[in-house]
Amino acid sequence: MKRAFTYIATSALAGMAAAYIAVTLFTAPAPTELLTPDPLPVLPAGQNQGPVSYASAVQLAAPAVVNIFTAKVTVQRGNPLFDDPFFQRFFGDRFRSQPRKQLQTSLGSGVIISRNGYILTNNHVIEDADQIRVVLSNGRTLDAQVAGGDPDTDLAVLKTDADDLPTITVGDSQGLQVGDVVLAIGNPFGVGQTVTMGIVSATGRNQLGINTFENFIQTDAAINPGNSGGALINAHGQLVGINTAIFSKSGGSQGIGFAIPVTLAKGVMEQILKQGRVVRGWLGIAGQDITQELAESFGLKAGRGVLVSGVLEGGPADQAGLTPGDVISTINEQPLTSAHDILNLIAAVPPGEKVRVKGWRNGEPIDIQVEVSERPRLDPQQQ
DSSP states (O other): OHHHHHHHHHHHHHHHHHHHHHHHHHOOOOOHHHHSOOOOOOOOTTSSSSSOOOHHHHHHHGGGEEEEEEEEEEEEOOOGGGGOHHHHHHHTTTTOOOOEEEEEEEEEEEEEOSTTSEEEEOHHHHTTOSEEEEEOTTSOEEEOEEEEEETTTTEEEEEOSOSOOOOOEEOOGGGOOTTOEEEEEEOGGGSOOEEEEEEEEEEEEOOSSSOSSOOEEEEOSOOOTTOTTOEEEETTSEEEEEEEEEOOSSSSOOSOEEEEEHHHHHHHHHHHHHHSSOOOEEOOEEEEEOOHHHHHHHTOOTTSSEEEEEEOTTSHHHHHTOOTTOEEEEETTEEOSSHHHHHHHHHTSOTTOEEEEEEEETTEEEEEEEEOEEOOSOOTTBO
């Protein structure tokens, strides 16, 4: 037993000694660099303080955004019953109603485009106003007159006598993409100049029933009553749109606002300043999109062409020979997919020029020359 115990103890000690030697000789120490954590990266000064600020863009654009206050006098008549001869037979003029004058005021916003006092805003902000006052961001107040308006795009130009006004830098709305950061500057609810931020939610919005000619920028930057006519700017402080309308069931912003692209607004403004009004081409027809049902009944391809649903008697299309039931496929070789295409295409043609209209009538091809006239103010559905 003693020999067995001595043998086991000796073997155990020998094993432990061998293990110690193996660990000591064949195990390398852990590199110091693996045990020491990397130092945190140091950002350049000004870049480690949270989200990017748009203060510089606002400071660049805000002085050129003004508050617009309008007033007009309306005449209210009393109950017409008091003017009835039968009533006056018994009561005389005792209760006869007298017209009462009432002062109505409204507010909106505008954007100073030129140093010599021209301001761009929405037509509905100043429509039928008897008095218009403009208040700059520094509190300066100016009287303004209407240089011209265009109800079809809901744009108007105001003129003040000042010639030392701050102006906004005009950007390029055609380069806007969904996801671009935009800021809306205006005077919501009359609380004073306010800036809200969002992104471009969509471009080219039309057929909303807001204006006759629509090509809206949609944004989720908060737009509220009083913002109409104000500036929609990009992250560089450049004007890209004129805030115009909101989609709301409550009357307040619900994240769906619409602005008129500055490219469209510039064209309207230039025409107003040059000739006092906006001149557009007109054919005198009402068009209807080709639906699947209409395509099957006319033997056409859905989405190809526009059905002529009405022709104004004596209008350019009527004089050229177009009739209801015709299908227009191209105008000046440009294919059409909706009635909206005709509206915009013809509006850009100067009155007096001729356009070539191609399509079908009762399955037979037609090719007609139509002389475009100047568009009168009429129902938005008539092209």
